Amino acid sequence: METDLFIGGKWVPAASRFDVLDPSTGDVIASVADGTVESAIAAVDAAAAAAAEWAAQPPRVRSEILRTAFTLMTDRAEELAKLISLENGKALVDARGEVAYAAEFFRWYAEEAVRANGSIATAPSGANRILVTRQPVGVCVLVTPWNFPAAMATRKIGPALAAGCTVVLKPASDTPLTALAMAAILAEAGVPDGVVNVLPSRSSGKVVSAMLHDSRVRKVSFTGSTEVGRILLAQAADNVVNTSMELGGNAPFVVFGDADLDAAIEGAMIAKMRNGGEACTAANRFYVEASVASEFASRLAARMSALRVGPGTAEDTQVGPLVNEDTVAKVDSLVQGALSGGATATTGGSRPSGAGFFYPPTVLTGVAPDSPILREEIFGPVAPIVTFESEAEAVAMANDTEYGLVAYVYTTDLARGLRVSEALEAGMVGLNRGLVSDPAAPFGGVKQSGIGREGGHEGMLDYLESKYIATNW
Structure with missing residues (x-):
């Protein structure tokens, strides 16, 4: 060429x-x-x-x-x-x-x-x-x-x-x-x-x-x-x-206790793992209501740990490498910082040895609210999970960022879903959807x-x- x-x-x-x-x-x-x-x-x-x-x-x-x-x-x-x-x-x-x-x-x-x-x-x-x-x-x-x-x-x-x-x-x-x-x-x-x-x-x-x-x-x-x-x-x-x-972006992914967890997990896999997490629309922070947080975390970890990591050009690969050394080093630094702050990796959590810029799909629980991993765009296959108790708390945490590109909300209560969607400071909202991008829709942030x-x-x-x-x- x-x-x-x-x-x-x-x-x-x-x-x-x-x-x-x-x-x-x-x-x-x-x-x-x-x-x-x-x-x-x-x-x-x-x-x-x-x-x-x-x-x-x-x-x-x-x-x-x-x-x-x-x-x-x-x-x-x-x-x-x-x-x-x-x-x-x-x-x-x-x-x-x-x-x-x-x-x-x-x-x-x-x-x-x-x-x-x-x-x-x-x-x-x-x-x-x-x-x-x-x-x-x-x-x-x-x-x-x-x-x-x-x-x-x-x-x-x-x-x-x-x-x-x-x-x-x-x-x-x-x-x-x-x-x-x-x-x-x-x-x-x-x-x-x-x-x-x-x-x-x-x-x-x-x-x-x-x-x-x-x-x-x-x-x-x-x-x-x-x-x-x-x-x-x-x-x-x-x-x-x-x-x-x-x-x-620093997209929040909010899961309420009444959410369809099957749908929420499917949406999370799309919102987090599309393009291996290297997307401005990637779910960056997972806020899950305490009543379902344990189940959500374990199910997400099971799905992410089952993904096949390998060269992007291989037919059976589901997660390829990150784009370069700087990117994989940043992702690992954010993960290690969260772990040092008291978080637990339920899957992944460390960079593998060998050639290439690979990082394993990682789920972190018990993430400290002031952890840098919640403030920066991860741009990698890492899902930090934080729990919440009320709708107001979830909205406040989701909006606590200088970014406002996209947000995701899962709930079976349509009134709540629309109410929260309006309250979220984001240019786009995926309501019970893990994918928002569409050529026919206006893409952009606040x-x-x-x-x-x-x-x-x-x-x-x-x-x-x-x-x-x-x-x-």
Whole structure:
């Protein structure tokens, strides 16, 4: 496959390259062109040159190109899944799920491309008409993480192209191969030269900053840590660049005593173990009513301990390695801190020896309320459990975080479920569901978990500006 930069519809070499590793072994699997500040400006040049013509394309033309991209992704689903597993480490079953999910963003925004509707009204005074049209924001910089290298790219590229924007995609340096494969698919689907540019780089801060300080760039969409998001927001302020931020999470998973425990365990396995726990939507803190806490913990530990850990590319693997050494070291540090604070590991709890960045599925009980593992995003297959006595206590503990991306609630009392869902400070709630992500739904958080929404009709509106025209006739 191509491993150079993709700029202006061409594969462009770079003066230096960097290695991509297999997380299962630590071995090098590819060498990729390392973009520079000069490469970034060249990508902006290409995106700016293509912008006017792409914005002028009929919505149906953009729609059909996105629909073709969906078809190509679907046809090559297995090839893409294996590539994701190879560079990211996730189990093939998760990688296949990601490809299906990622492709749906192209299909959804193929349908939304023809629905950038404006409005017309009479001013209350009767003096004029209020005509509102939608126009593309312009050149967009898209910065994506390593945990969903295909889905996070399509979730941004799909609505941007549907709206008539051109883009420069800066993928995570741990997983650039999937992004480059997406570039090839989009080119084959008929995306004109310069409309989509892909810029792998180890110098992420420098190249993104250079683009944000180019006056032709009018939007940045970032998915990643809150810490980096704060930096990008500050840089975007210099040129008042339109921003969308999908940042960190610290999702509470609340189980009430009246919950269907079978459903709660199934939901917990999805919310916690999807992608091996390396997801911003992953259940990070389990709050379980004291009356059912022991049973819930033992059943969850039994399910998690039965999962097969191994290389992501192996057919029978259910939990692959974490993405890199830093990630597995952080997870182990959080677990050891919780154990030192009095918690008990009912399964897992220590890093295995040997090659690769593996960590076993772990369930912790008796976690201290002030344990760092409850304050930080774990990003690994670890479930810390805390008990509660009342609904008010559960809501208070769940909201005691700077984050507010997603929360999960299990109860058979619908009134309670809706009441708690409203009280939780989160942009999304899974009520008796362990999975909330859907291309047709607005994905995003509150507090320090982000700004804006991706997915749904709202996702395309984030790439459009409303223009008001005052007129009479």
